[in-house]
Amino acid sequence: MPESRMPPRKLHIKSYGCQMNVYDAQRMADTLAPEGYVETASAEGADLVILNTCHIREKASEKVYSELGRLRAAKEQAARDGRGMNIVVAGCVAQAEGEEIIRRAPVVDVVVGPQSYHHLPQLLARAKTCGRALETEFPVADKFGFLPQPSRQAIRARGISAFVTVQEGCDKFCTFCVVPYTRGAEASRPVAKVIDDVRRLADNGVREITLIGQNVNAYHGEGSDGRPWPFGKLLYRLAGIPGIVRLRYSTSHPRDVEDTLIDAHRDLDALMPFVHLPVQSGSDRILAAMNRRHTADDYRRVIDRFRDARPDIAFSSDFIVGFPGEAEEDFAATLALVGQIGYAAAYSFKYSPRPGTPAADMQETVSTADMDQRLVQLQNLIDSQQSAFNRTALGRTIDVLFDRPGRKPGQIVGRTPYLQPAHVEASDAIIGQVLPVTVASLERYSLFGTLASQPASGEPSNHAATGGAQFQTTAGV
Numbered sequence: 319m320p321e322s323r324m325p326p327r328k329l330h331i332k333s334y335g336c337q338m339n340v341y342d343a344q345r346m347a348d349t350l351a352p353e354g355y356v357e358t359a360s361a362e363g364a365d366l367v368i369l370n371t372c373h374i375r376e377k378a379s380e381k382v383y384s385e386l387g388r389l390r391a392a393k394e395q396a397a398r399d400g401r402g403m404n405i406v407v408a409g410c411v412a413q414a415e416g417e418e419i420i421r422r423a424p425v426v427d428v429v430v431g432p433q434s435y436h437h438l439p440q441l442l443a444r445a446k447t448c449g450r451a452l453e454t455e456f457p458v459a460d461k462f463g464f465l466p467q468p469s470r471q472a473i474r475a476r477g478i479s480a481f482v483t484v485q486e487g488c489d490k491f492c493t494f495c496v497v498p499y500t501r502g503a504e505a506s507r508p509v510a511k512v513i514d515d516v517r518r519l520a521d522n523g524v525r526e527i528t529l530i531g532q533n534v535n536a537y538h539g540e541g542s543d544g545r546p547w548p549f550g551k552l553l554y555r556l557a558g559i560p561g562i563v564r565l566r567y568s569t570s571h572p573r574d575v576e577d578t579l580i581d582a583h584r585d586l587d588a589l590m591p592f593v594h595l596p597v598q599s600g601s602d603r604i605l606a607a608m609n610r611r612h613t614a615d616d617y618r619r620v621i622d623r624f625r626d627a628r629p630d631i632a633f634s635s636d637f638i639v640g641f642p643g644e645a646e647e648d649f650a651a652t653l654a655l656v657g658q659i660g661y662a663a664a665y666s667f668k669y670s671p672r673p674g675t676p677a678a679d680m681q682e683t684v685s686t687a688d689m690d691q692r693l694v695q696l697q698n699l700i701d702s703q704q705s706a707f708n709r710t711a712l713g714r715t716i717d718v719l720f721d722r723p724g725r726k727p728g729q730i731v732g733r734t735p736y737l738q739p740a741h742v743e744a745s746d747a748i749i750g751q752v753l754p755v756t757v758a759s760l761e762r763y764s765l766f767g768t769l770a771s772q773p774a775s776g777e778p779s780n781h782a783a784t785g786g787a788q789f790q791t792t793a794g795v
């Protein structure tokens with residue numbers, strides 16, 4: 319049967335971990351769309367299931383094997399029903415454990431690393447003839463040149479907020495982290511390519527862009543003048559693209575905060591005053607053992623530079639508790655730092671030794687019970703700061719970008735500049751607009767209020783009422 323007359327094939331992608339994976343999953347769907355694959359919400363009845371995996375902590379990577387156990391049953395059922403089901407493992411576990419996956423899980427047809435997923439159609443074809451296919455090289459040519467652009471329909475279905483990868487990989491080699499090994503060396507996309515992507519998204523109704531990269535502010539892509547542009551300069555350029563009302567970025571590193579980024583926060587209304595700036599620990603001894611190459615004071619000074627430029631700025635962060643050698647006084651220094659900075663949100667994790675990283679060879683000194691206790695203590699402190707931050711919204715009027723219908727009929731939900739979900743009663747015509755909301759009440763992390771001014775009349779909603787990208791970070795990775 320000619321390809322054009324073949325019924326659509328169902329594709330289910332399950333993504334774990336970071337925003338990069340959310341973005342990669344969308345680009346995998348774009349790559350497979352010309353092959354007739356249409357996304358479906360469930361693995362049941364799918365022709366192709368992709369697990370887009372995360373290797374950052376042991377728990378994250380172990381999930382893959384239990385999911386593969388479940389998929390084996392689904393694949394066997396599909397075979398009994400006379401259908402085929404292909405299973406792909408993509409992402410950072412694929413990169414780190416390629417051969418091991420093939421050995422442990424014969425149900426898998428294709429294993430593909432994060433730098434090679436533009437080859438998915440060829441790998442699936444190879445699996446069909448050879449039984450399995452594995453590709454975990456870091457190719458010389460970057461994948462972005464090969465990825466097809468998302469269709470208008472796909473952009474609209476994904477909602478008014480979109481991720482755009484500007485930078486990949488990392489050369490920092492923190493001693494606990496697998497990223498430099500699974501995502502490879504740091505590389506930035508040229509400015510012109512990023513502009514093209516953002517323009518295309520804006521032309522199709524996207525209003526908010528989150529620029530992503532493992533170390534996004536290390537960006538140094540080639541600009542129109544043939545020179546490397548710093549990240550701040552890229553932000554100035556993107557803020558001028560018609561239709562883009564909000565810009566965000568994640569994840570940034572304290573060592574790469576240079577002056578154009580600070581200036582951008584001072585000058586650009588579109589640049590949201592909410593920055594995820596992981597510090598990991600408040601102890602200089604532990605920061606040195608982590609190879610973070612900055613001290614707690616360096617971090618405080620970076621925060622001050624942001625605050626001087628943009629007084630209403632708020633921060634989130636990542637913390638690791640129980641790193642090898644972390645004594646009570648080191649942990650106390652972390653609590654002290656959190657107390658001094660005052661976060662709007664933060665993620666904290668128990669240290670998880672990752673094979674192949676330098677820290678995995680260090681003697682673990684913190685007992686599980688102490689790690690658990692430190693995690694609870696830190697999370698309680700962060701939670702109380704987050705609640706206090708949210709309470710400051712009460713009675714104030716705050717700009718909200720509306721992105722989706724709420725759970726209750728007549729309710730529309732958006733995000734404040736600080737990514738707090740904000741709910742109002744309104745028509746779905748306001749989706750895609752930024753409108754002031756007077757906040758009347760608070761329920762845990764969500765704000766509830768009323769529109770303080772009426773929406774622009776006659777402005778059509780750009781998206782189906784089902785749209786709305788999820789742009790809250792998942793566990794900050």
Ligand code: SAM
Pocket residue numbers: 336374375494495496497532533569570571596597598636637638667668669670671672794795
């Ligand atoms: N590039 C970012 C930075 O420099 O902070 C972070 C990227 S990493 C993908 C996300 C977070 O996962 C880290 O900030 C760290 O808190 C956590 N993480 C990474 N490796 C970890 C490990 N081995 N154990 C526990 N948490 C880890």
Ligand code: SF4
Pocket residue numbers: 488489490491492495496497498532533571
């Ligand atoms: Fe790079 Fe961040 Fe991992 Fe450090 S924690 S190696 S900066 S990705």
